Amino acid sequence: MFCEKAMELVRELHRAPEGQLPAFNEDGLRQVLEEMKALYEQNQSDVNEVKSGGRSDLIPTIKFRHCSLLRNRRCAVAYLYDRLLRIRALRWEYGSVLPNALRFHMSAEEVEWFNHYKKSLATYMRSLGGDEGLDITQDMKPPKSLYIEHFLPRWKCEQLVRQGVLEHVLS
Amino acid sequence: MTEELDHTGQDSDADSEEVVLTPAELIEKLEQAWMNEKFAPELLESKSEIVECVMEQLDHMEENLRRAKKGDLKVSIHRMEMERIRYVLSSYLRCRLMKIEKFFPHILEKEKTSGEGELSSLSPEELVFAKQYMANTETYLKNVALKHMPPNLQVVDLLRSAVPKPDLDSYVFLRVKERQENILVEPETDEQRDYVIDLEEGSQHLIRYKTIAPLVASGAVQLI
Numbered sequence: 365m366f367c368e369k370a371m372e373l374v375r376e377l378h379r380a381p382e383g384q385l386p387a388f389n390e391d392g393l394r395q396v397l398e399e400m401k402a403l404y405e406q407n408q409s410d411v412n413e414v415k416s417g418g419r420s421d422l423i424p425t426i427k428f429r430h431c432s433l434l435r436n437r438r439c440a441v442a443y444l445y446d447r448l449l450r451i452r453a454l455r456w457e458y459g460s461v462l463p464n465a466l467r468f469h470m471s472a473e474e475v476e477w478f479n480h481y482k483k484s485l486a487t488y489m490r491s492l493g494g495d496e497g498l499d500i501t502q503d504m505k506p507p508k509s510l511y512i513e514h515f516l517p518r519w520k521c522e523q524l525v526r527q528g529v530l531e532h533v534l535s
Numbered sequence: 536m537t538e539e540l541d542h543t544g545q546d547s548d549a550d551s552e553e554v555v556l557t558p559a560e561l562i563e564k565l566e567q568a569w570m571n572e573k574f575a576p577e578l579l580e581s582k583s584e585i586v587e588c589v590m591e592q593l594d595h596m597e598e599n600l601r602r603a604k605k606g607d608l609k610v611s612i613h614r615m616e617m618e619r620i621r622y623v624l625s626s627y628l629r630c631r632l633m634k635i636e637k638f639f640p641h642i643l644e645k646e647k648t649s650g651e652g653e654l655s656s657l658s659p660e661e662l663v664f665a666k667q668y669m670a671n672t673e674t675y676l677k678n679v680a681l682k683h684m685p686p687n688l689q690v691v692d693l694l695r696s697a698v699p700k701p702d703l704d705s706y707v708f709l710r711v712k713e714r715q716e717n718i719l720v721e722p723e724t725d726e727q728r729d730y731v732i733d734l735e736e737g738s739q740h741l742i743r744y745k746t747i748a749p750l751v752a753s754g755a756v757q758l759i
Contacts, residue, residue: 397683404685437688438696440680445697448672452636477675484667485632491660492628493590500625500632507618 366403366432369395370439377446383457385450388471393440400436403429451478455485456501558592562620565589569627571751574708574758576744577701578634578642579751581658589624593617635665640698643669703745710739713755720746 373392380386407429413419414426451474454462460482467475490497556564568582596617603610635642635657643665646657657665681689691697704723715734720742722729734740734750739759750756 393680397680400684400688404688433685433688437680437684437691441676441691441697444676444680445672448675471679473675473679477671480667480671484664484671488632488660488664493587498590498621498625498628500628503618503622503625506622507615 366399366429367435367439369399370436370443373443374439377443383450383453385447385454385466385469387469388447388474389443390471393443396436396440400433403433403436407433447474448477452481454478455482456504459501460486556588561585561588561592562623565620565623565627567754567757569623569630571758572627572630572634575748575751576703576705576707577748578631578638578656580654580656581631581661583658586624586628586658589620593620593624631661632664634701635661636668638698638701639665639669639672641700703748704743706741707744707747708739708741708759709747709751709756710759711736711756715750715755718746718750 369392373389373396376386376389376392407426410419410422410426410429414422451470454466455478458466462478470478485501489499489501492498492500564582564585568579568585572579596613600610600613600617603613642656646655646662646665649655655662676691677689681691711734714736717731718734720730720732723743734756747756751758
């Protein structure tokens with residue numbers, strides 16, 4: 365049946381849990397594009413038959429192939445776009461240098477997209493004011509230490525403990 | 536740490552108001568903007584002035600810390616406060632960037648068609664980022680797939696296909712800051728009719744975002 369390879373691509377990503385990036389399925393994508401080319405050419409020739417030979421019985425088949433073409437495109441774009449979203453998440457997870465294992469799963473074009481994205485993000489962060497801007501990929505979690513462990517002489521802290529500013533942490 | 540910050544109003548015409556905010560008030564405004572942005576399904580108005588002032592505030596604090604005596608207890612407490620403010624600011628900006636990336640075709644379309652007087656939902660830097668993100672993604676899809684497809688299928692209107700729109704019907708929690716009367720609540724299903732409610736100051740509600748979106752923008756309600 366048509367669009368099977370395209371569906372397989374989508375299923376492949378659907379199976380991969382969030383945060384995971386399977387290897388780029390270059391072969392799969394190529395097959396989808398080839399099927400699209402074949403469908404288009406068949407339609408072209410059938411359209412000519414309809415126009416010149418009056419073969420209006422071919423119209424349902426032409427429509428069907430057109431739907432398959434649209435579906436193939438939709439699946440291919442969904443596959444590629446979903447991967448971009450995963451790759452984008454990697455920048456936030458791992459920083460600007462990706463671990464090799466992940467990089468090997470990316471196509472050359474995906475690496476290029478990633479590099480552009482990194483640059484764009486860096487430019488934005490630098491523009492946030494101050495001398496160097498603000499690195500918003502840091503401080504991903506709220507500051508944990510509500511209490512700072514300090515070894516201070518008791519007499520210095522007493523007042524502040526009573527004010528509720530400090531807590532005496534026994535560890 | 537109680538010096539007041541001068542903060543000029545948003546518009547740049549001659550009779551712009553000068554609003555003087557204490558550092559505490561500024562941080563409160565930041566936290567409000569942060570919570571609204573976190574809970575709203577769409578990208579809210581850009582609050583560049585708050586961001587700028589908070590960055591300045593952080594610089595001030597850093598300065599003071601450098602001049603302070605080493606080992607002074609105040610240093611730790613102020614540093615803790617700085618970390619907290621930096622976290623809220625970063626979280627706020629991250630939240631915005633994520634929404635920009637998530638809804639980029641719709642956001643950019645809105646920017647293009649918005650009028651002169653309308654407040655932008657993007658800061659100039661965010662607009663640059665959004666445009667670059669769009670160009671990057673379009674170029675990638677074109678080179679890897681679209682240009683290898685049949686000629687009549689090469690243009691994919693990203694607006695309509697790949698990228699979903701924000702769900703303005705999603706429900707949000709809010710607290711009312713300024714009393715509102717006669718808010719029209721539209722029906723969700725055909726069996727319901729629309730009805731009108733009043734929002735009392737201090738009350739809390741769970742309501743569809745679309746109904747109260749303008750109230751978030753005006754500051755009459757706070758998303759929680």
